[in-house]
Amino acid sequence: MAGAKETPRQKMIGMMYLVLTALLALQVNSAILLKFKFLDDSLIGVNDKTTQANQGAVKxxxxxxxxxxxxxxxxxxxxxxxxxxxxxxxMVAYLRDIREKLLAATQEKGKAEMNMSGEDKVAMTMLGGKKDGAAYPLKDELNKYAEYIKQIVPNATPLALDAKDDKAVTEKDQKNKNFAELNFENTPVVAALAVLSQKETEVLKYEADALNQLSQKVGASTIVFDKVGAFASAESNTVAAGTKYKAELFLTASASSLRPSMTLNGSPLSVGPDGKGKVEFTARPGAFDAAGNAKASWKGTIRFNQNGRDTTFTVTVPYTVTKPVMQIQSASVQALYFKCGNKLSVQVPALGAQYDPSFSASGASTIKGSAKGEVTLVPNSREVTLSVSSGGNPIGSQTFQVRPIPKPEIKCIVGGREANEKQGTPVTAVRNMSLKAVADAGFATFLPEDARYRVTRYEVTLVRGKRPAIPTRTINGPDASLNDVVNTAREGDRLYIEVKEVQRMNFQGNTESVNVSKNFNIPLL
Incomplete structure (x- = not known):
């Protein structure tokens, strides 16, 4: 059977079909024949109601x-x-016509009551002498109808099956029968009528499924926008006095029936009850031009489902990333890093072309840059005060707090990936090992020339149980070849690594030792 989730009535009809199939295989007495009659009457009643319901569906x-x-x-x-x-x-009229022919052929003359048996008359009418009975064209008509419905309900299957194709038929002696023989051979008239009623039920079920599919498509391309409001989009929410404020004012409309999903650059966005997605992200630095601006854009998608159909709208929004410039006037700037080359741009716009700065500082040494207003501060205390003069005239001073340099993270790389201290690392992977000193991401972003670290010395010990398996090796530099460890190690041994020295190179190319304590205890597999 095809279609969506079955209703209780449809489930009952399916159960009646199974009962009918089972009864057809039995040698039946008059009591069972009467039950076939009740089953046929019930199916006819259900079919009449289904017909009315399908007519209502078209309306x-x-x-x-x-x-x-x-x-x-x-x-x-x-x-x-x-x-x-x-x-x-x-199709229903065709089935009802066969019913009438079957009743006419099996009705005994002179008797008012129905002949419920008449197997021989059923065989002649439905099977015929040379397979020319009504059941053979009936099979073709039922399957033609199913093929027609399949254009609307793709999973519709044939309605008239031979025994070998019918999963409901499990008896071996029935499997070689065709549709006509399976349903009408040695079959009492009441059972044959019940078979016809069941096929009519399946036809009406297919019709109901098709009409349901079609009803869902009506209005699929129409969206009712029932929420209308005003919206303004400004070029900028901040303007200088004396400049123009520019914005666009327009109406917006949305459909409360839609439940859209949204993405920002491929990642899902949170959509509020009002159907609006909240766009928020950190602007990344790009290829800045001479004015300190970089062009960028973000891509958004809005997807919704209307009557089973997905619709997606895409928008690309350009924006400009401005290179951050520190202007030391009366506002404070970000804290400086200790013993690092902290580059600042100190501008005094009011002086214009007459601005000719010179710098002095307490708690730091200063290095004047090549461009006007650029200065590098190298702090040697927790607080630095920068004094600015222009043409020998004092301009002002600014105090900065100094933050310590964040310690680097030491990573042990074996076999091209980080060693796993929890789950262990294969013995063969430690043949070539390297210790990397990775700078803090924020520190490396602000001061890349001061964030150059190198592990210069460490010790490696192969431990078996509680004792060293081989003498401790001292490695100078980040890279080590541990062939002796690989050749000696056994499963269950541990590789103990102790970092002894890490150095940092600053922006001037000078190196200094960094106090970093780090040990690795790596189980070998």
Missing amino acids: GIEAAVTKNRNQARDLAILKQGQEVRERTTK
Whole structure:
């Protein structure tokens, strides 16, 4: 059976089909024949109600199309729904006609009551003498109908199956029968009528599935924007006195029925109850031009589902990243790093072309830069006061706090990746080892020339149990070849590494020792 989740009525019909299949395989008495009659009557009653429901479904599609202002696409869907109803009506009439022929062939003359047996008359009517009975064209008509419905409901399967293709048939002696023999051979008339009623039920179920699919497509391309408001977009929220403030004022509209999902550069955005996504990110430095500006952009997507169809809108928003410039006037700037070349740009816009700065400092040495206003401070105390003069005239002073240099992180690299102190590292991976001193990311970003670290000396010991397996080796420099360790090590040994010396090279090319304590205890696998 095809379609969406089955209703309780459809589940009941499926169960009745299983009961019918089982009863057909039995030698039946008059009591069971009567139960076939009850089953047939129940299915006919259900089918009549389903027919009414399907007629109502077509009217529902028609009402939805009218409400949606009779758009061409929706009218085509309505026409298709009407065709489904017409095709189904013809298929049901075909089944009912066979019922009438079957009743006429099996009814005994002179008796008012129904002949519930009549297996021989059923065989002649449905099977025929040379496989020319009504059941053979019935199979073709049912499967033609199923193939038609499959255009709308892709998972619709044939309605009339031979025993070898019907999963409900499990008995070996039934598996070689075709559709006609399986359903009508040695079959009482009441059972044959129940089979026809069941096939009618399946036809109506397929129609209901098709109409449901079509009804979901009506209005799929129409979005009702029921929230309208005013919005202003300014070129900048900050303007200098005497300059122009520019903005665009316009109406916005949104649909409360939509539940959009949004992304920023491919990453999901949080969408509020009002349907708005909050865009926030840290601007990255780029290729700055002579004016200190870099062009950049971000990409946003808005995706929503309307009646089972996904729609995505994409927008690319350009923006400008401005290179940060420290202007020491009356405002403080970021703290400086101890014993590092902290470059500052000290500008006094009011002096214009007459600005000719000179610098002096307490708590630091100063190095004047090549460009006007540039100065490098190398702090030697916790606080630095920078004094600025121009043309011999004092301009002012600024006090800075000094922060210590963050210690680097020592990483042990073996076999091209970091050693795993928790889960262990394969013995063969430690043949070539290197200790890397990695600078703090923030420090390296601000002062890359002062963030050059190197591990210059460390000791390596292969430990087995509680004792060294080989004598401790002293390594000068970051890289080591540990062939002797690999040749000696066993599974369960540990490689103990103790860092003895790390050096930092500053912006002037001078080196100094860094007090870093770091040990590695690496299980060998």
